[in-house]
Amino acid sequence: MIEIKRAYLEDLSAIQNIGITAFTETFSEINTPENMEKYLQENFNTAQLTLEINNPDSPFYIAFCDNEPVGYLKLNMGNAQTETIKDETIEIQRIYVLKAFHGKKIGQLLLDQAVKVANEYHVDYIWLGVWEENHRALQFYSKNGFVTFDKHIFILGNDQQTDLLMKLQIKTRS
Template sequence: MSSITPTPPAATLRRATPGDAVALAELAARTFRETYAPPAGPCDPADVEAYVADHFGPALQGAELADARLRVVVAESGGALAGYAVVRTASRPGEADNFAPASEQEATALLEVATAELARLYVDRPWHGSGVAARLLDAARAEAAAAGAGALWFSVYQRNPRAVAFYRKRGARTIATATFTMGREVQHDWLMAVPTTSGGAT
């Protein structure tokens, strides 16, 4: 007799707290590996592991949660984290490495008001396709709006077509190109932006 896997409770969104540091670090490391390391990702495993060691851990995420410039929103279901988004306020696209703005009028207009950055948005694999990513993006846009930004900007690896399609479907436009160095690889990114909305996570 086959068993039926119970459906997890719907995910709720909220601001992260210092008590989330351990779970957030675990989720951040796991989702980064799943995105960039083989077999799903295109990057060198050693470069990915070095990046994870430098950027993810309870102390590192604890410091981020204490940073007044950052707004961290998590999706939670049944006491476990399903995804997260990090918004960095007072951040402009021109700070990215090898920044090259697009010439289109719409891109220029977004560039002028993009003063908050979506530094990270990741969803745990079991929640892919559930709508959690879209809800986190909406929450991030709202957090950016609350910080006074007219648009939320972010970098997307050009070799991650799934992410590019996700953001374009939700109204994001390419405003520039830039590079991001991970280990020995210099990655080429699209810088994208989407107008902000009102109402943040509670």
């Protein structure tokens, strides 16, 4: 059984382990070990994750499969968003699922949680950045109604990569 629960500081270890493992599983084959190591150290260290988890504008949600943490969602609202897009938006900064659990609809459940939060906050749309080479993620988001609207540079270690910015309309203006 899959359960999605709000995460708090006591979940830091699970978030850290999922983040490092899922990021490595997804991106290590197409990036240098040095760039991977630098990115992981900067973004998944205990101090950085503590700041993120404690930020009230960045809620985390963990996916559990039979009580085992197997994925997580990180949202950013307001000033926590990594780009200044618009006030009435929510950013999905991360949806990470361990590779062993791909195909079990966990990513979909985490995305559904993001949509639920977006509806609760009455935002215009959800947006996110996806590396242009992450074809699996691009296909997943497109299938779920996201459309590309811009791009930005994402720094992985010393490498500048292009992220496509995608959005999903939540409410329509009347």
